[in-house]
Amino acid sequence: MVTTGQLPPASRTDLPPVRPAADEITTSALAELAPEPGWRRPVLLDAELLILVTGGHGVAELDFRALPCRPGTLLRVRSGQALRCLGPHLDATVVRWAAGTLRGLDVDPDAVPAYRQLAGEDEDAVISEVTQLAVDADRHAGVPAAAPLLRHQLAVLLLRLSLLPASEESTPRAETETFRRLCREVERGYQHTRRVEDYAARLGCSVRTLTRACLAVTGRSAKQVIDERVALQASRLLAATDEPIARIGRRLGFPEPTNFGRFFTREVGVSPGAFRAGRERPVPVRVVRPRPPADSPAGPGRA
CATH class of the missing domain: 1.10.10.60 (Homeodomain-like)
Known part of the structure; x- marks a missing residue:
């Protein structure tokens, strides 16, 4: 059983520094996103991301909005946004996909909140699904037959996140x-x-x-x-x-x-x-x- 905050670290070789193919889903460690050590300045992202913080405390600057991060923090980052992550030993697992990856599936990635602090059963469920996706993405890297599996795993994860209780006042x-x-x-x-x-x-x-x-x-x-x-x-x-x-x-x-x-x-x-x-x-x-x-x-x- 996966317990809160125990997501396995991703290998630094999991994510090449290029835009994923149209049907490719990859996972990596947070450090792979930084163009240079220390995040000296923001970086423009060229893919769709989910970032799940697994260790440490710090701040994620997403489009110049400072967001406190600790284990269980979830960030939904769009292609084209500016991101910088600061903090001692801030660790996270990154799920990365291209814009066309989920075409044809009944899921809206934009329904996922840009920032969420998970807790309790919600956190456990998300960690479990991210863990399995990371394991399968690493185990089946480059295997065309695995693409449908990863697409559906990602779709389920995004659907779960979009169904989390709203944290803001409703609007008509x-x-x-x-x-x-x-x-x-x-x-x-x-x-x-x-x-x-x-x-x-x-x-x-x-x-x-x-x-x-x-x-x-x-x-x-x-x-x-x-x-x-x-x-x-x-x-x-x-x-x-x-x-x-x-x-x-x-x-x-x-x-x-x-x-x-x-x-x-x-x-x-x-x-x-x-x-x-x-x-x-x-x-x-x-x-x-x-x-x-x-x-x-x-x-x-x-x-």
């Missing part, structure tokens, strides 16, 4: 669904437009409907939600890459660097240059508060 279902639809559309279009009217037209609803849904779920207007998503992407690129600031601005729809600078300073509170200069400093740890469902595109540092 219609408004929650409208908000989620907006988030999906913003993910596709934030580099091209920040106008609420454009997203309302794409979704076939009114600006008022979008704003009402965003206020109900996040307490912020639709325009704020869109702008925060743009600021979040800018923060990711400033912190995790050395791409020139002006080029980052152009990628996000700001042909003029001064306009990008004003926008970023308004949203984040510091200039792009100052933000990049401080990227090696840890994010202050704050009390973890409930977040909007579906991992909405909240702005950096707004815990």
